[in-house]
Amino acid sequence: MIQVSELHFVTEDGIKVLEDVHLHVEQGELVYLLGPASSGKSLFLGLLGAHVPPQRGQILVHGRNVVRLSSPKRLELRRRIGFLPQGFVPMARTVHENVLFKLRTLGNYREQAEEKAILALEATGLIRQQGVSATELSNLDRIRLGLALAICDAPWLLLVDEPLEGLDASEAAEVCAAIDRVHTGHLTVVVATRGPLPSLTREHRTVSLLDGRVSDE
């Protein structure tokens, strides 16, 4: 569950990017955050993902107040959040090794990591390309790999930043379908995008971020 209230963010140049933002996302909900370029979507996800320290306001992620978290607790929370950043560049390894690396880094034993990697690659439809070098992947598969990396260690929350960038309509639909597939159980998903969204099959909610404020569409 995510609860954001009275969130403000001003850049060093004094530009108000977020202004009195309120948002409530239920556990297990899939939310598309729509907004034009430079509207603060990435910043908002950075704040939710405990990567950017908040200036004013409250952010509760699964009962943890991001504003008041100590540095070790913030890192602990980051481990429970899957994050696919905008312009994601995979590591120069095979698809399988990319996922395996992240899992081993997070302290999983080899066998355990192998098992989780296979599940993540299956969920994102990359299992056949597991031996392919990640640098040779198409844009669509690169996003799928980013999703696999984000979900491989069973996160509570999945944050996806601009996954449709540079994709045509059919590829965008495939990415949304992949997001639908990984959105299982209690996983909360927030996807920030400029849109337009392809016709989505699964139940979801769309909110927009405009002039620093979030509103339901």
Next chain:
Amino acid sequence: MSAVPFLFRELLGTIRARSAVAFLLTWLFLFVFLACVSAFFLLVPTHVEPEGGVESLPIVEIRAYLSPRLSSVTIDELYLDIRERSDVSSIQFRFAQEVRPQATGGVFLIRPMAPERAEDLGAILETINGVTEIEEVRAEPDQTESPLSGAIRIVLLVVLVAAIVLAFLFARRGYRELLRSFAGEIRTMRLSGVPERVIVPLIVGLGALIGMLAGTLLLVVLFLLHYTLAAPQAAATATWAAGLASVGRVLGVSFGNIFLGLVLGGLIGLLGVGILGQREFEALP
């Protein structure tokens, strides 16, 4: 499960030709630096055996050990008697334990007026009632001239400074290349909430490993020199490299080198940690 051993293997696996050459040169220059430091400890002057042996050296001090049963008054009287002698230059009283840990009672440290008459003085002192033992201390034998002349010392210092500067420069280049190839992994770690206390030791550890290997190579070289050169020709070597002829000294210097290598390598690793602060390694672009 700690991810550090896995990550360290991954980091080493990322080393490619360019970074490998830079780290190899770092290792080499650290070796040169440590070798120069060792030279100051191993190429040392030695004592020259006098022609007539140690016994021919002049006696500079006579130690007269006193019975622990002597009263303080008797000791005072003895002190005054000896001090008044014309063949005594000076006399001091010490507790015997100060000179010889297992001894008891007191001891007079007597400097003879003339070294050539010291043996006679010792014989006389030995007859005094209450004196249990006489020990003669002879002058130190002359030392050979140091094999490290002033010019050689300056050259060694210059090489030493140049080697450490070059080691740091090549290490910086090596780290830049290596971390560029490892940037994706670092970004992934940071994005996944891996703390810096896991990432930083990898980088410092690599530097420390290079330093330790430089020290270890020198250990091998020094022991080879000791067993092939210094030990079989101990007398000849002792005149220019007395330290190298002593296995204890070689061992001490070698372990000192490994420790110094570790410290310098760790410092070199901090150069890499500095590079980690650049924007390309941040979790979010």
